[in-house]
Amino acid sequence: MTGQTWLADLLAGVMLLTAAYCLSRLAIARFGKRPAEHDVDAVHTVMGVSMAGMLTAGLRFLPNGVWAVLFGIAGVWFAWKVWRDQVAARSDATPQAARAHRGHDVPILLMCGAMVYMLLAGTSMGSGGSGGSGGGMAMGGSGGGSHFTILGFALALALFGYAIWATDHFLALARVSALRVGMLAPAVALAGVGGGTTSATLDADITQSGAAQSGAAQSGAAQSGAAQSGGSASAVASAAPLSPRLAAGCSIVMAVVMAYMLVLML
Amino acid sequence: MSEIAVGQVRPASREPITAASWAAPDWRRSLQLGLAAIWLLDAVLQYQSFMYSKGFAQMIGGTAAGNPHVIASPITWNANLVQHHLVLLNTIFATIQLAIGIGIAFRPTLKVALAGSVLWSLGVWWFGEGLGGILNGGASPLNGAPGAVLIYALIAVLLWPADRDPSAPFIAGRAAGTNVARAVWAVFWAAQIYFTLQSSNLTATGLRDMIGGMASGEPSWLAAIQNHVASAIGSNGIAVSVALAVVLAVIAAGVFLPARVLKIVIIGTVVLAALIWVIAQAFGGILTGGGTDPNSGPLLALFALLYWPLAANRPAAATTGE
Numbered sequence A: 001m002t003g004q005t006w007l008a009d010l011l012a013g014v015m016l017l018t019a020a021y022c023l024s025r026l027a028i029a030r031f032g033k034r035p036a037e038h039d040v041d042a043v044h045t046v047m048g049v050s051m052a053g054m055l056t057a058g059l060r061f062l063p064n065g066v067w068a069v070l071f072g073i074a075g076v077w078f079a080w081k082v083w084r085d086q087v088a089a090r091s092d093a094t095p096q097a098a099r100a101h102r103g104h105d106v107p108i109l110l111m112c113g114a115m116v117y118m119l120l121a122g123t124s125m126g127s128g129g130s131g132g133s134g135g136g137m138a139m140g141g142s143g144g145g146s147h148f149t150i151l152g153f154a155l156a157l158a159l160f161g162y163a164i165w166a167t168d169h170f171l172a173l174a175r176v177s178a179l180r181v182g183m184l185a186p187a188v189a190l191a192g193v194g195g196g197t198t199s200a201t202l203d204a205d206i207t208q209s210g211a212a213q214s215g216a217a218q219s220g221a222a223q224s225g226a227a228q229s230g231g232s233a234s235a236v237a238s239a240a241p242l243s244p245r246l247a248a249g250c251s252i253v254m255a256v257v258m259a260y261m262l263v264l265m266l
Numbered sequence B: 001m002s003e004i005a006v007g008q009v010r011p012a013s014r015e016p017i018t019a020a021s022w023a024a025p026d027w028r029r030s031l032q033l034g035l036a037a038i039w040l041l042d043a044v045l046q047y048q049s050f051m052y053s054k055g056f057a058q059m060i061g062g063t064a065a066g067n068p069h070v071i072a073s074p075i076t077w078n079a080n081l082v083q084h085h086l087v088l089l090n091t092i093f094a095t096i097q098l099a100i101g102i103g104i105a106f107r108p109t110l111k112v113a114l115a116g117s118v119l120w121s122l123g124v125w126w127f128g129e130g131l132g133g134i135l136n137g138g139a140s141p142l143n144g145a146p147g148a149v150l151i152y153a154l155i156a157v158l159l160w161p162a163d164r165d166p167s168a169p170f171i172a173g174r175a176a177g178t179n180v181a182r183a184v185w186a187v188f189w190a191a192q193i194y195f196t197l198q199s200s201n202l203t204a205t206g207l208r209d210m211i212g213g214m215a216s217g218e219p220s221w222l223a224a225i226q227n228h229v230a231s232a233i234g235s236n237g238i239a240v241s242v243a244l245a246v247v248l249a250v251i252a253a254g255v256f257l258p259a260r261v262l263k264i265v266i267i268g269t270v271v272l273a274a275l276i277w278v279i280a281q282a283f284g285g286i287l288t289g290g291g292t293d294p295n296s297g298p299l300l301a302l303f304a305l306l307y308w309p310l311a312a313n314r315p316a317a318a319t320t321g322e
Helices: A005-031 A036-057 A063-088 A104-119 A146-168 A176-184 A214-228 A233-238 A244-265 B028-047 B054-062 B067-084 B086-105 B107-127 B148-158 B172-176 B178-196 B206-214 B221-232 B237-254 B260-279 B282-289 B297-305
Strands: none
Touching: A005 A036, A005 A214, A005 A244, A036 A063, A036 A104, A036 A244, A063 A104, A104 A244, A104 B028, A146 A244, A146 B028, A146 B260, A146 B282, A244 B028, B028 B086, B028 B107, B028 B221, B028 B297, B054 B067, B054 B086, B054 B237, B067 B086, B067 B107, B086 B107, B148 B178, B148 B221, B148 B297, B178 B237, B206 B221, B206 B237, B206 B260, B221 B260, B221 B282, B237 B260, B260 B282, B260 B297
């Protein structure tokens, strides 16, 4: 079946903007020495470009197979990270905050899997449209054969669930300004400090409140600790992690658009 | 996604939710998120190409059939309006549903989104679903009676973030009160019994034809399941309908039974909802590319979970929007 051309073009634009933002995060993290999740931002950048190409013919510049291999590799990487976190979480020596990190990479792993599915399922989105009212997003209907439609449907449901979960947790993510304040505060909690505690003053306490802490948070807190022990306040402030809320926003938008593409393939 | 979670403080009543005051979802919040996810799915289905075709307008117009003039006339008017402004109106419809889904998931907009959900559902129930066919004799629990979208409204009301009865034995009673929630449950399932035993559903082959007819256009594996069930029912449609009515009666009574029994009833209801969704509703026709919504299966399950017995000493858990 096909999608609406104007909608596909609009979503492709959104994906390119998202990719550009994630690329800027990588650059800022690199040159500003700001903690960030480089692997997640890099995959989001590539994912945004690839999805834009799937949505709009004019933006395709690599064969589906190449993209599928790239996301397959990324999927293996994040699967390994998930497994590693699971193993670490079972260890008594692992701090509670680090245990909360378990499962943190599952959403990006899910997205990589969905990309591989869409690419291998014979999507020919953007190939000029195959009739109907759409021209920009022509999908191969019954993606990959009718036996696999249920897989696409399951992936779409999982992405919907993730988008809703992430939206609910959005306000649990600290603002960058709050993180800066927290990193300068004497009571800053380093990675490894127990998760059930509370901080009404946004002291960058990393909790297990349902949302896992990020690698960025860990590295940010670690840098904070190092700076406290002998560094300047300004250096600490500049090392605040890049906005977790914006990163979450990117993930939510990508998940919803990806789920839409999967639904079109049914 | 970078996640730096801060704080687990219970938000003071009516204070804006901040990172410091964010609380992990309790059972009610989880159910609200379930409703949000179904709205999100509904919205994405509404953006499908089929909904931008005349088929969508014809589908709306078709729900007027068999309804009294006072009900049918606005439906026909709406269908004509949609047909003439298809792209604009369908985009608005889909975007409203998207906003409701995201709005429920985003805590500061929870109440607005739930209220919008109720209003939108009631509008669609009339103008888009012809009151779910309850007045034209075609309603059946198997085809989504009393209209899937009406169940959205019902769930939204029961999940309203108020604590009129904080000690209610299930979430549905928290906002509406235990007795009102029990009455809602009983009336809802009694209505399902009524629809099941309508004369149009008490025919020898009606059930077989309905399930077999749903197989058209479905993936082969799903069509095979449906055809197999349809042939197993054969001409025993009346007996199966009566058996279904008995099961529905047990469900209706379940809410008045002890918590341990109610748990079993709720589990059974969820299983029944899943069977209806897969076999009778074929996932709402989603796999054919022409489904406007997931139909009533997931909503029946969600509705049942609202009545899952809570622990007796459970404190009024932190939730949002209060």
